[in-house]
Amino acid sequence: MKKTKDENTEVQILDAAKNVFQSKGMDGARMQEIADKAGINKAMLHYYYRNKQLLFEAVFNNAFSLLAPQLNAVLNDDSSIEKKIRNFTSNYIAFMDKHPYLPAFVIQELNRNPEFILKMKNNLGFPNIEKFKIQVNQEVKDGILKPISAEQLFMNVMALNVFPFVAKPLLMAFTNTDDEAYNGLIEKRKTEVADFIINSIKNV
Amino acid sequence: MKKTKDENTEVQILDAAKNVFQSKGMDGARMQEIADKAGINKAMLHYYYRNKQLLFEAVFNNAFSLLAPQLNAVLNDDSSIEKKIRNFTSNYIAFMDKHPYLPAFVIQELNRNPEFILKMKNNLGFPNIEKFKIQVNQEVKDGILKPISAEQLFMNVMALNVFPFVAKPLLMAFTNTDDEAYNGLIEKRKTEVADFIINSIKNV
DNA sequence: AAATGGTTTAACCAACTGGTTAACAAATTT
DNA sequence: AAATTTGTTAACCAGTTGGTTAAACCATTT
Numbered sequence: 328m329k330k331t332k333d334e335n336t337e338v339q340i341l342d343a344a345k346n347v348f349q350s351k352g353m354d355g356a357r358m359q360e361i362a363d364k365a366g367i368n369k370a371m372l373h374y375y376y377r378n379k380q381l382l383f384e385a386v387f388n389n390a391f392s393l394l395a396p397q398l399n400a401v402l403n404d405d406s407s408i409e410k411k412i413r414n415f416t417s418n419y420i421a422f423m424d425k426h427p428y429l430p431a432f433v434i435q436e437l438n439r440n441p442e443f444i445l446k447m448k449n450n451l452g453f454p455n456i457e458k459f460k461i462q463v464n465q466e467v468k469d470g471i472l473k474p475i476s477a478e479q480l481f482m483n484v485m486a487l488n489v490f491p492f493v494a495k496p497l498l499m500a501f502t503n504t505d506d507e508a509y510n511g512l513i514e515k516r517k518t519e520v521a522d523f524i525i526n527s528i529k530n531v
Numbered sequence: 532m533k534k535t536k537d538e539n540t541e542v543q544i545l546d547a548a549k550n551v552f553q554s555k556g557m558d559g560a561r562m563q564e565i566a567d568k569a570g571i572n573k574a575m576l577h578y579y580y581r582n583k584q585l586l587f588e589a590v591f592n593n594a595f596s597l598l599a600p601q602l603n604a605v606l607n608d609d610s611s612i613e614k615k616i617r618n619f620t621s622n623y624i625a626f627m628d629k630h631p632y633l634p635a636f637v638i639q640e641l642n643r644n645p646e647f648i649l650k651m652k653n654n655l656g657f658p659n660i661e662k663f664k665i666q667v668n669q670e671v672k673d674g675i676l677k678p679i680s681a682e683q684l685f686m687n688v689m690a691l692n693v694f695p696f697v698a699k700p701l702l703m704a705f706t707n708t709d710d711e712a713y714n715g716l717i718e719k720r721k722t723e724v725a726d727f728i729i730n731s732i733k734n735v
Numbered sequence: 736a737a738a739t740g741g742t743t744t745a746a747c748c749a750a751c752t753g754g755t756t757a758a759c760a761a762a763t764t765t
Numbered sequence: 766a767a768a769t770t771t772g773t774t775a776a777c778c779a780g781t782t783g784g785t786t787a788a789a790c791c792a793t794t795t
Contacts, residue, residue, distance in 0.1 A: 336772080354558035355643065358753060368774050373754060398705070434698050435639050439559065441700040448704055456706050473730075478706045478716055479723055482695055485702065490690035493697065496641040498689065500648045501602070502660050502682045512682055519683055526677075527731035540742080562783060572744050577784060 337375050339365045341385060344372075348386045349428040352435055356383075387436060390429055391447065397422055398454040401484060408466050409525055412484060416521040419488045420513060431493045456481055472528050480528065487520045541579050543569045545589060548576075552590045553632040556639055560587075591640060594633055595651060601626055602658040605688060612670050613729055616688060620725040623692045624717060635697045660685055676732050684732065691724045 343364035347356045358379055362369040376382035401415040423429070437444055447453055456477060463477035491498060491513055499509050547568035551560045562583055566573040580586035605619040627633070641648055651657055660681060667681035695702060695717055703713050 351643070352556070352558060352639075354556060357751090359751095369753085370755080370775085371773065374772075377754095379753065402705075431638075431642050434635075434701060435556075435642075437700040438635050438639075438697075439555070444700055444704045454705050475723075475727075478708070479720070479727075481706065482702060482716070482720075483691060483724075483727060485698070485705075486690040486694035487687060489698070490694045491686055493642075494638050494689070494693070496645040496648055497638060498686060500652055501606075501658050501689075502685065504682070512686070516683070516686075519679075520687075523679075523683075523687060523731050527727050561781090563781095573783085574745085574785080575743065578742075581784095583783065 336365075336367060336371065340367070340372060340375055340382075341389070344376075344382050344386050345389065348383055349390070349432040352432070353379075353383050353439065387433070387443075388447075390426075390433055393426060394429060394433060395452055395454055399452065401481070402454050402456060402459040408463060408472060408480075409529065412524055413521040415484065416488055416524075417517040420517045423492050427492065430489050434493060470530055473530055475528055480524075484524060487524065488516075491516065540569075540571060540575065544571070544576060544579055544586075545593070548580075548586050548590050549593065552587055553594065553636040556636070557583075557587050557643065591637070591647075592651075594630075594637055597630060598633060598637060599656055599658055603656065605685070606658050606660060606663040612667060612676060612684075613733065616728055617725040619688065620692055620728075621721040624721050627696050631696065634693050638697060674734055677734055679732055684728075688728060691728065692720075695720065 340361070343361045344356075346364060347361045351357075356379075358372055359369055361382070362372055365371075372382060376385060397415070397419055400418065401411050404411050404414075406414070459481060460477035463472065463475070463480060466472045467474055495509065499505070502509070502512070504512065544565070547565045548560075550568060551565045555561075560583075562576055563573055565586070566576055569575075576586060580589060601619070601623055604622065605615050608615050608618075610618070663685060664681035667676065667679070667684060670676045671678055699713065703709070706713070706716070708716065
């Protein structure tokens with residue numbers, strides 16, 4: 328009896344590919360390394376995914392489909408802007424603990440190939456700002472929030488939450504922190520970032 | 532002085548290398564492309580910079596030495612926290628117009644090779660948070676600022692300013708903006724980001 | 736004008752890379 | 766149980782890549 332892997336192999340390949348692509352990027356990744364990490368022959372990669380580009384896209388789409396629901400929580404949920412920002416901030420940081428390479432990977436590969444995201448915009452569930460925009464404008468009109476455009480607010484929320492993960496090595500160096508201390512800073516941000524934002528935009 | 536070119540060639544190589552490395556990264560860059568862009572033979576690259584790694588490091592250090600003074604403006608200047616944040620925000624965005632690839636490049640390469648920054652920390656003029664820390668603590672103590680740690684404030688300032696450039700393709704997709712509209716958003720941030728921060732941290 | 740020494744080139748090379756092939760083994764169908 | 770399909774492997778291949786070499790080039794020195 329050879330192996331009871333069948334469909335298992337395909338998953339093992341995807342796991343290994345995720346691992347290698349997300350830490351080294353498309354250009355730095357080697358098919359041989361992915362095969363080794365998956366514990367199989369290099370030819371199997373092509374048997375299941377035909378070529379490097381398609382394997383990469385499988386990994387990328389997979390990564391993006393994890394990220395999208397997180398963002399939709401801020402964009403398309405029905406609760407108040409304040410509540411959504413508080414929720415998103417604490418959720419997102421917890422989410423990052425499980426997928427630390429994810430945002431840097433997505434951002435890096437989109438910078439390498441900006442047209443790539445155009446295909447994705449058509450996908451159902453692709454995060455879109457329209458509903459959020461209406462909601463922000465309404466809360467500004469109602470005097471709940473100080474005047475701010477939805478785009479700027481969204482950029483600020485994203486920046487404050489995502490950047491500390493994307494630029495971790497840089498920020499560790501500037502703030503003179505080791506891994507443990509830096510994670511401590513991040514942990515505090517679960518509440519502090521939301522306070523920081525709300526503080527700035529909420530009318531009193 | 533032998534040829535009219537001799538110093539010139541070295542600069543032309545560095546310019547071409549900057550161009551290629553910053554848009555494609557270490558792994559995606561090709562020595563042949565750099566040589567072509569510099570209008571010279573590939574062997575010349577090795578004559579002047581010995582190998583790809585050293586040429587890359589020349590580019591990286593060059594990029595970093597442009598970035599460092601910008602950050603030191605926030606960390607080591609003597610004016611008040613508010614003034615420095617306002618200055619930095621408007622300066623940094625203007626600076627990015629001239630070097631759009633810079634932050635994504637630095638961040639990407641540091642993620643690929645985090646140990647790389649350790650060598651740099653010893654360099655004179657490497658941005659360090661210590662002075663900024665004392666100043667923030669003082670202003671908090673004096674009641675000028677609401678309680679916040681210098682590290683968190685610094686991370687926030689960096690995030691709000693740098694992230695929109697690093698994640699440009701992603702944010703363009705989410706906010707449904709083309710290049711022109713997105714640049715318009717950025718332009719507004721020269722003042723809005725500082726307001727956003729000050730709003731949140733200043734006592735009234 | 737011959738010698739000098741830094742600069743530049745074309746040709747070359749060994750190692751690597753993504754991808755293919757043909758044969759073989761297991762599982763499934765007939 | 767024979768035939769067919771699916772999964773897996775080792776060996777191979779052609780194109781690319783970073784890097785080398787030996788000879789030519791050219792501005793100055795002797």
